[in-house]
Amino acid sequence: MNKQNDLLKIPESQIDAIQNIVRPLKYSSSSNLFYAGQIPIVAYLLLDGLVHFTKNGKVVNTFSRGNVIGLKELMNNQPVDVDAQIQPGTKVCFIDRSTVLNILEQKVPSTLNKVINKLIRIDSTIR
């Protein structure tokens, strides 16, 4: 596992905070979250299981619990250069653009606001 993935990890307390806003969902089968060249349509907070980033069919990175992927790309209309494949049994929270904008527009910034503000500056595809 890539050590730089820790930069995309959020603290346990903030995982709970996000779960209070968006309902977690479980994927029963493998599926593509996004393709290379596309902007992710939502960001994903991993609660359980794995998401693989692949390039030309090869796994280039793997994410696990606490990782938030696709946030910077979603908010900056920035395409990713990898495919993201979610593994069967993986539990995720979908964080859509409206939810992020609501968090960022808070008049009194919460810890979650600060965490999101930090994550928005980090590429999901760092290797």
Next chain:
Amino acid sequence: MKTPTKCEKCPSNSSGIFCELSSLEHEDVDKHKVINKYKKGQTLFVQGNHPFGIFCISTGNIKVTKVGADGKESIVRLCHGGDIIGHRSLFTEEHYTATATAIEDSEVCFIDKNFILKVINEKPSVSLNIINKLSTDMGKAESKLSSLHQKNVRERLAELLLVLSTSHGKKQEDGRTKIDLKLTREEMATMIGTANETLIRFISEFKDEKLIEQVGKTIIINNEEKLTEWANLPY
């Protein structure tokens, strides 16, 4: 940072659900949407996945398919510029009951559930446009169901060609209509509920009768009047 295409400049804006919004309201949609290009064969969503918004097609063609217990795929709907997809599952809070795949390079906008529900609550024109699209889809589904029950394969094929001519037809200078959509024989067969071989046989019959012409995968309708007769359309 890439600047997304603005809704006001979308080639399908006039037939889309946001067509009656003001410039300022369009800007709000622009702020919340994610615009993506899907290559031929890429999926927008897969049957069984969770819906978290709607997809508005800007350009291109998308097929909506269902996979049966036997693993066979059938096309239930073809969507093009101005159409929306994924809205039914969004409102019923069910998982997607079908898969959406680009049948050619397409540009599609995604609008998240929170935002679209807010817009529906605040803008009656958007709600009415969605109801209009749902009603049109329901009408097409009812027609398809009755055709499957009451018509033979030849009539169903004639009807399909007329439907495609209305939705994807381009009138040529010589008066003929070119269907600007490249579907495989298998895809066309699933749309009228028949076997590949049967479809091929009837396409040959239509060609022999000079009703249609084929250039590669492209179909050109030569005689729409006769095709309408063959389709046995109700008045």
